[in-house]
């Protein structure tokens with residue numbers, strides 16, 4: 001089986017991760033623009049970060065047989081630095097139309113402050129203007145209220161639910177989000193409440209329509225193999241192959257291909273990679289001998 005991880009921060013992962021992910025069947029990833037753990041103090045830091053997402057990281061993934069897409073946005077945490085946020089807002093339109101950008105995101109609320117609300121709304125408008133999907137980060141604190149508030153705001157701005165992925169759901173929010181017609185994503189962190197076991201139960205209860213599984217792996221305790229591991233557990237627990245295919249591959253593709261930037265053809269054909277390709281003069285090799293890696297055509301079993 002083949003998988004898409006539609007939420008993973010590869011800039012903070014290693015080449016070992018890329019290798020293991022491809023070996024586990026991950027053929028495409030979406031990397032949302034986010035906070036780096038360290039707050040940025042200059043708009044130029046955002047500019048270089050966005051350039052990395054559409055440039056070097058996309059190239060780096062390709063050297064491991066993985067198609068890389070990204071979302072562009074001002075994250076909720078850093079929206080609270082208003083002087084900086086204003087400057088970042090000016091940068092966003094320059095990146096939103098770049099190749100491989102599949103959504104505006106991840107945006108939404110962290111502490112649900114007035115500044116977060118302001119930039120969430122401005123970025124929903126930006127998505128509408130560029131006709132791009134939106135990836136919504138729901139807060140880790142006061143999750144249920146924050147999630148409902150996010151949907152209320154999205155509705156106020158008139159963006160169609162099928163253009164929005166609400167992420168970081170749990171059992172408490174799932175039904176609300178599904179009932180209102182949004183793509184409903186779940187982040188599987190290791191050793192947490194919303195782990196693989198709970199995800200299996202969610203799919204047993206709600207089925208596979210509009211449900212998406214992702215890892216959100218970043219620089220914190222997280223697992224870049226969450227999607228294939230959850231898929232394996234689902235199959236083991238008797239969930240139908242088709243439902244696993246939808247939640248761990250197809251739904252993410254359907255949601256984000258609405259950007260016009262992501263197509264199954266991008267990774268379906270045979271890929272021959274030698275890892276000695278150059279991006280602005282640099283390759284991923286460090287003196288190693290270039291060797292040919294062949295990834296066969298993918299035939300999706302339904």
Ligand SMILES: [Zn+2]
Pocket residue numbers: 007009032034106216
């Ligand atoms: Zn994230």
